[in-house]
Amino acid sequence: MGSDREHRVLAEDVRAAVSRGIDAHATTGAMRIGAGGEAPVAESYASLARTIGEASFRVTDEQVAAAHRQAGSERGAFEVVMAAGIGAALHRWDAAIRAIEEAADEAR
Amino acid sequence: MRLAEIERGDSLVHRLLIRMISRIAGYRLPDAARVAFYDRSFAGPALGRWTQKAMRGPSAWSVSERELMAAMVASWNTCPFCVGAHRAISVRGMDPAVVDAVLTDFRTAPIDERLRATLGFLETMTKDPDGLSASDARTALDAGVTVEDLEDAAAVAAVFAVITRNANALDFELPSAEEFDRAAVMLLRRGYS
Helix, strand or coil: CHHHHHHHHHHHHHHHHHHHCCCCHHHHHHHHHHHCCCCCCCCHHHHHHHHHHHHHCCCCCHHHEEEEEEHCCCCHHHHHHHHHHHHHHHHHHHHHHHHHHHHHHHHC | CCCCHHCCCCCCCHHHHHHHHHHHHHHCCHHHHHHCCCCCCCHHHHHHHHHHHHHCCCCCCCCCHHHHHHHHHHCCCHHHHHHHHHHHCEEEEECHHHHHHHHHCCCCCCCHHHHHHHHHHHHHHHHHHHHHHHHHHHHHHHHHEEEEHHHHHHHHHHHHHHHHHHHHHHHCCCCCCHHHHHHHHHHHHHCCC
8 A cells, every 4th residue: 555664754753753852861761661671761760661661551650650750740751651652662663574574575 | 640731731722622622522532632632842743643644544454454453452452441442443344243352362253364364463563572573474474464564554553552551651541431432433533643
């Protein structure tokens, strides 16, 4: 349907948008942790991002409240949440594209 | 909702809009829509554009099939809000019994092999991305799925990897079944961006 390249462009737009957070160090770090990696961010952010990446249904009120206190604003806490989810999502997207391309190459 | 500012809106325009839409619709505007209104200078608009493309753009997958994929990702991620929301849209174009059979066990549900094999790919992508391999993709391609179809489906799973995490981490309020049905009409009419 002529859409595959466009998905890749839109995925990169989402990735790039994470650095537009009010605390870009926190959001880019949360994105890496959400993807299963490590980053030198405050422990309240790291704990929240790790839980979001691995099992978001286990996130607690206290984790979000701690990120809120660390950020000093709800917007800052929200951006850490969103960045962690984007990290988890793009980790999966990148893996899917690699798998699809390898299978397509083998079929040629 | 764990962050009150998202619930009420972060500008006068958004606060009024949330109230107006809720009044006209006759039910509380779901938290997913409130998140879409919030912090528009961050990643939300970019995610909205990709979600619109994945869910409503040209694709060999029907809108109902893509909504069902979204509901499955939600189920794998233990997100009751997104299961309810996207099941409610999916059943507007598919037999509800089939949708529920897929949600119970897609391996035995009465669906075509293209969709079944694609759901297998999306399940590994969602639950074990580091274990996803060319062999998983090949299984779907061997079932008649094209590279483009598989990439369209992977885009659905990717955007819902974010949306389900937002819903869980922010603790979205769970609408009633009737409210999910009414919201489904709005999402079919207005889309995601």
